[in-house]
Every structure is written in C-alpha cells, then in structure tokens.
Amino acid sequence: MNTIEIIKKKRDHKTLTNEEIIELIGWYTGGMIPDYQFTAFLMAAYIQGMNKEETAAMTRAMLFSGQVIDLSMLNGAKVDKHSTGGVGDKTSLIIAPIVAAAGVYVPMISGRGLGHTGGTLDKLEAIPGFRTNLSLKEFISVLKKCGAVLAGQTNEIAPADKLIYALRDVTATVESIPLITSSIMSKKLAEGIDGLVLDVKTGSGAFMREKKDSVKLAKSLIETAGAFNKKVIVFITDMNQPLGTHIGNWLEVVESVNVLKGEVKNDLYELSVVLAGAMIYLGGKVSSLEEGKELSKHLIENGNAFNKFLQIVKAQRGDISYLKNIDRYPKPKYKDVIKVNESGYLSKIDNYEIGMAALMLGAGRMTKEDVIDPKAGIIFAAKLGDKISEGDIIGEIFSDEKYRLADAMKRILGALILSNKKPRKTKLIKQIIIGDL
Ligand code: URA
Secondary structure, three states: OOHHHHHHHHOOOOOOOOOHHHHHHHHHHOOOOOOOHHOOOOOHHHHHOHHHHHHHHHHHOOOOOOOOOOOOOOOOOOEEEEOOOOOOOOHHHHHHHHHHHOOOOOEEEOOOOOEEEOOHHHHOOOOOOOOOOOOOOOHHHHHHHEEEEEEEEEOOOOHHHHHHHHHHHHHHHHHOOOOHHHHHHHHHHHOOEEEEEEEEEEEOOOOOOOOOHHHHHHHHHHHHHHHOEEEEEEEEEEEEOOOOOEHHHHHHHHHHOOOOOOOOOHHHHHHHHHHHHHHHHHOOOOOOHHHHHHHHHHHHHHOOOHHHHHHHHOOOOOOOHHHHHHHHOOOOOEEEEOOOHHHHEEEEEEEHHHHHHHHHHHHHOOOOOOOOOOOOOOEEOOHHHHOOOOOEEEEEEOOOOHHHHHHHHHHHHHHHEOOOOOOOOOEEEEEEEEEOO
C-alpha cells in the first residue's frame, strides 16, 4: 500500500495492519512524506479512532524510530512522570529534583507546548542558556551526575514523536486517546525506565474534559505500559482551573522555584509532593505513597530539592543566577490587571480559554514556525470557590506586544462564571489507579 491508500483506509474506518503503521511512521520520520499528507492521516485517525492493537503498533513504531536508552549501568531504580497536559501544569520542574534528591533516577523526556497547554521544554528553555536538545551521551552524563535530566525528543531518542507532536500541535489533532497514548508512551518507553507515574488531567483545561474520557485514556496508557512490562501508577487530577497561579514559560519557572524553596504551599505544591512521592515509592525508597509524600515535603523543607534543581539546571548549561535572583530576568513590555466587573463566588472557569489567552499573549504557538515569548503569560490568583467583589483585581497579564492584551483579557473575563451560591469544593486528586503487571 502507498501513503494515499493507508490514509484512505483509516478515513474509511478500517483497521490498519502492524506493517502499514510501521511503514507510515517510518516514511514520515524519514522525510519521505510531506506534512500535509501526514496531517491527513492524523486527522483520519483523530476522527475514526484506532483500536488497541493499532495503538500498540503505533507506539512501537514511534518508540523504535529511535533508540531505547540503556541505563543498566546505573545502580538504582529509574522512574519518570508524565502529565497528559494542562494549564499552569509545571509539576515536572518541581518533581524531578525532589525525586533525584531522594536517590531515585529521573530520566525525563518531555514535550513542548501542545494545543492550549504549556510544555516542559518551553518552560525550561525560558531559563537563559538551558539546553533541552541533548545528545544521548550528554543525556546519560547529566543523569549520572545529577540523578535527573530534563530533555526533549531528539533524532536519536523518540524522533517520530518529535515530528508528530509538533505537527499535531498546530493541526487540531491533539485530543485523541490513541494519538496521546502513542505519543506519551513512545517517549517514556525510550527512557529505559523501571516505573512511570502518569498524571491524567480531567476538566475544562484538559484534553479530556469529561472524567469518563480521562479514565479511558488512563486505561489505554496502563494497557500500553503493561504490554511493555512497565509498572505504572495513574492519578486522575483536576484541570478545571489553572494549577498554581502562574501560566506562561518564565512565570512557571518562577512559581516552581517558589515551591521548591518551600515559600508557596498551594495546589501546585500539594500535587507535586503527591506525584513525587509516588515516584519515590515506585523507586523502592519508601514503603507507601504517603511515606513518599512526606519525604518529598521534607526534601523541600531541608533545601535539598531546590539545590538539586540548581545542580540540574547548571549541568544543562542554564544560568542559575536568574533562579537565585528572579528579578534579574527581563521584564515584559506591557501588562494589565485582571479586574472582575461583578460580584459573587467564582463557580466555574473555562480553563481552555485561560490556556488560549496565554497562547495569544505569546506563550505558545499557532504555527510550527512561531517563536515563543518566554515572558508572556498570566498570573491568575483566584481559585474556584473564592468570593470576589466587583472591581477586585485577581491577576495580571503580560506580553511584549500591546495589541495582544485586549483579546487575551476578553477571553479570560469571558471564561469566568460567578454565582451567588458557594460552589462545592473541587477535589484535586480524583482517582488513583495502580496498574498491575
Ligand atoms: N503529552 C504528550 O507527550 N503527548 C500528547 O499527545 C499529550 C500530552
């Protein structure tokens, strides 16, 4: 079969064979198919779906587009965490140093911003000098030295995901269970890990808005991890409001530093210590999730987690003087305050709109060629259930381009629903699923 016939087959809701999927991924990764044709395939897969076998074949083809890192020379468990994507979700920056400080290796391969959500690589690259494009040799060297490494897909590691991820970001083909599963698992399986913690988001700022769909995604991820013999714990967590208060690349680094220094103890802190605790548990350093969480808190309090973050950033050529003194960072040219023009309890946030507003301010991409402004973004200080009075200032927006402010502000204010009745408290962690092997 040729490319057009494979696209047609998926378009017509037929099941692709293992060989067809391997060929297609190989052709695209090898530069033999143009973006427009692969986009047509992605859209067909998005609309028609893929079954369990097709998803496993796609994951395998994407995984073996590059190498599986051999970390057998490291004496100790290797565990990673991945989130399905959210607004203000910066836990990776906090978790990796905590877990490394606990003595569990973290070989983390992350992605860039995807759709309306931010990406770990873009956040890290907001730190002047920070390199995410590491060779395999550099990846292993940082991991050995620091106990954690935070890098991106490369031509050696998960190259198919590097290409497909960037294409999905700008072609409205993100919110698909098989495409998300193969993207996440192909990177994670390439890392040579023993265990994986997955943070599957649910709510208006997630790719799966409904909890039932998030559970389906969790099951698909667990099934795929099981097929490759990996231990996995899945947390289904809330994404009906931004996680923490800062959205946008440098702003998210700032909030991560504040949490790592023990200066902020908000929902971001809560989720970070839970997820880090689960990784430490999977790494065999503690005997329960609760003990892992307590150890994570302790590693923040005694300064080890922040010091570990500085060590990792330095090893990846980032300038740590900006982390020690965040006021050194260049300031955005323009800002405005988010002022609410009614009173009531904040009862609903369309968190997708908040993510899109950050993107419009310059924090994300609309085309593959767009260049991100690391200073752009939002500080959104209100939380669901807060009582707000007309005229209250609940945050700020930042951009280097003045014309972007008004549209972003309109989106943010339009995303908020206030009511007279106090809404029920939202649960941050909605479900924990432990995958069996
Ligand atoms: N994270 C990924 O790595 N890929 C997706 O498709 C979604 C979230």
